[in-house]
Amino acid sequence: MANLDTSPTPPPRSVEIKNLHKSFGSNHVLRGIDFSVEQGEVVCVIGPSGSGKSTLLRCVNLLEKPQQGQVFVRGEDITDPDCHLDAARQQIGMVFQQFNLFPHLSALANCTIAQRTVLKRSPVEADRVARANLERVGLSDKIDAFPAQLSGGQQQRVAIARALSMDPALMLFDEPTSALDPELVGDVLTVMRKLALEGMTMLVVTHEMAFAREVADRVAFMDGGVIVEQGPPADVIGDPREERTRTFLRRVL
Ligand code: ADP
Numbered sequence: 001m002a003n004l005d006t007s008p009t010p011p012p013r014s015v016e017i018k019n020l021h022k023s024f025g026s027n028h029v030l031r032g033i034d035f036s037v038e039q040g041e042v043v044c045v046i047g048p049s050g051s052g053k054s055t056l057l058r059c060v061n062l063l064e065k066p067q068q069g070q071v072f073v074r075g076e077d078i079t080d081p082d083c084h085l086d087a088a089r090q091q092i093g094m095v096f097q098q099f100n101l102f103p104h105l106s107a108l109a110n111c112t113i114a115q116r117t118v119l120k121r122s123p124v125e126a127d128r129v130a131r132a133n134l135e136r137v138g139l140s141d142k143i144d145a146f147p148a149q150l151s152g153g154q155q156q157r158v159a160i161a162r163a164l165s166m167d168p169a170l171m172l173f174d175e176p177t178s179a180l181d182p183e184l185v186g187d188v189l190t191v192m193r194k195l196a197l198e199g200m201t202m203l204v205v206t207h208e209m210a211f212a213r214e215v216a217d218r219v220a221f222m223d224g225g226v227i228v229e230q231g232p233p234a235d236v237i238g239d240p241r242e243e244r245t246r247t248f249l250r251r252v253l
């Protein structure tokens with residue numbers, strides 16, 4: 001008999017994490033994380049140094065292998081040994097505190113190289129996509145510059161354009177402005193705000209509380225390897241429920 005159920009299947013979550021545990025030796029860093037990011041959502045993760053924020057992000061593209069738990073990226077269990085990890089990772093763009101650009105390549109070439117080697121795009125197509133993304137981050141006039149000729153903020157924007165050039169479905173940011181001189185932070189946050197408005201799914205570890213408050217759909221506060229509380233920024237940053245969150249915010253605000 002025909003299946004008469006015509007209700008649409010909801011789209012898979014961008015990221016879904018179930019009971020995630022990660023240890024380094026005897027250091028039990030992630031202690032049972034249940035967490036998800038919907039498509040199109042912007043989630044900021046805040047919390048003290050050492051609480052496991054970077055480790056959590058690195059588990060989302062399996063740069064770290066968890067001992068227990070599951071990570072689904074758009075419905076696919078990337079912790080399953082049978083998962084085609086390279087294909088899953090291609091959906092994820094990552095931007096680090098340190099920009100990690102190739103120093104011997106121009107801004108443009110930094111944005112074309114993985115398109116050509118990983119995605120097998122033609123030079124003409126890779127060039128077109130790279131130029132469009134450098135324009136998106138406000139660097140059309142710097143396409144031929146080498147990293148050493150760019151400010152930290154410009155280098156970080158090249159790193160964002162490089163990630164975007166791979167057409168990711170999800171962008172991970174790990175303290176993207178923490179290594180920048182204060183006067184350069186704004187330009188990078190402006191680019192991230194624009195991406196959020198364009199509907200990019202973003203998981204952002206940050207200490208920029210004003211950014212989290214303004215841009216995030218949801219804020220998660222991490223401490224001691226667990227998510228202590230999460231919710232709209234007005235609640236978690238503006239009126240936190242948990243004493244641990246209040247203590248942290250008193251120190252950073
Ligand atoms: P955060 O990003 O919140 O500052 P991290 O996830 O970087 O926290 O680190 C959490 C804990 O895990 C720390 O105790 C850190 O020393 C440890 N840790 C992180 N990465 C590694 C690693 N590759 N090897 C050993 N210990 C690590």
Ligand code: MG
Pocket residue numbers: 053054055175
């Ligand atoms: Mg970190």
